[in-house]
Amino acid sequence: MDHFLYRDGELHAEDVPVAEIAAAVGTPFYLYSTATLTRHYRLFEEALAPLPHLICYAMKSCGNLSVLRTLAALGAGADVVSVGEYLKARAAGIAGERIVFSGVGKTREEMRLALEGGIRQFNVESEPELAALNEVALALGRRAPVAIRVNPDVDARTHEKIATGRKENKFGIPLSRARAVFAEAAALDGIEVVGVDVHIGSQLVDLAPFEEAYGKVADLTRQLRADGHDIRRLDLGGGLGIPYERSNAVPPLPTDYGAVIRRTVGDLGCEIEIEPGRLISGNAGILVSRVIYVKSGEERDFLILDAAMNDLVRPSMYGAHHDIVPVREPAPGTEAHPYDVVGPVCETGDTFARQRPLPPLAAGDLVAFRSAGAYGAVMASEYNMRPLVPEVMVNGDQFAVIRARPSYDEMIKRDSMAPWL
Ligand code: LLP
Secondary structure (H helix, E strand, O other): OOOEEEEOOEEEEOOEEHHHHHHHHOOOEEEEEHHHHHHHHHHHHHHHOOOOEEEEEEHHHOOOHHHHHHHHHHOOEEEEOOHHHHHHHHHOOOOHHHEEEOOOOOOHHHHHHHHHHOOOEEEEOOHHHHHHHHHHHHHHOOOEEEEEEEEOOOOOOOOHHHEOOOOOOOOOEEHHHHHHHHHHHHOOOOEEEEEEEOOOEOOEOOOHHHHHHHHHHHHHHHHHHHOOOOOOEEEOOOOEOOOOOOOOOOOOOHHHHHHHHHHHHHHHOOEEEEOOOHHHHHHHEEEEEEEEEEEEOOOOEEEEEOOOOOOOOHHHHHOOOOOEEEOEOOOOOOOOEEEEEEOOOOOOOOEEEEEEEEOOOOOOOEEEEOOOOOOOHHHOOOHHHOOOOOEEEEEOOEEEEEEOOOOHHHHHHOOOOOOOO
16 A cells, blocks of 8 residues: 555645646656655564564665655664665664664675674675674674574575575575584674574565575574574565556565564564565655657657656666556546657667556656655666656655755766866
């Protein structure tokens, strides 16, 4: 459920007409709903309520300061994958003790900054990383809290670019090596082993892979405890999928996911951490765009929008589907017309949808891409010298620009002229 609904024939974000924001801000822009963010966060809270837990929002999915502050005020921690994200989470008011640091390629400098600033745990993905972290911690006279990410070799049954839990993926330590690596970690003075970490992929629409992976983590935890390790936290990653196509079956809900967690690892007495991103931010955001031209081709009609692949890359990068809806509600009985929906960028890959049935649209009309809150604005670029799309947030009947569109002047000034020119 989200809070982008038609009211009086106009798409609203909570209590604000989307067209009103478009008039004030200009298109294209991302638009987030506070009520939807809150609702989705709370679903996870409720799902995990019986267990000691921390929800570490995966800010890579949507990392605007106002989004982070909204979730922080509800009690969220953060999952970060770079020191940039770490610093931004801190700037949004999330304490270091509530931040987990994931990722296969943390540099020593990143480790140092996070250790100095305060960090809940590093999710370590390899032996060389463990050795580097040990050195950095010793140099600072600290012990770094560590969960070791294991690779359970589970097929997440999702898009190949976002599956992470197979043995051929770059992530984590193979289960067969896990006990040896935990023993190695325990022997290092700069490392304090606190738990086990796993993340098998993103946009999972089936609970079976979670069940399989978490079952393996539970077995490993028992073994590690028998080996003498104090495993007190389990970080179970993110990955729960969202409905991108309203017409499709609804993926499992956080409550069903919570039941899997309780069933598989609930009796271990560990504090549970999860790292959801998409399920919190995905359907809490839309991308609003205006039709520039309708171009009638020989075989098909093109809807040329002012948003492009640089603003929302998921369709061209993953072949992802986003529902597209007109901002003005079509009259009942309006017949749909198939359009190829494209942006102005100079490559054929800049196509959002082919032969998508939509109500007849004309130049100047507004449309919204749904489910664009996650991996939307954060993956945008300035390709073709197109300014980064602004971000706007709605809360009830208020809205605010939470990242302004840069001016062309600002964009040009970011480059500098080489001295010999
Ligand atoms: N934790 C770790 C270690 C991750 O790598 C990810 C996502 C998450 C948590 C959050 O997963 P979520 O709950 O959002 O599924 N750009 C792609 C998705 C990449 C996901 C990367 N890792 C897309 O647009 O579909």
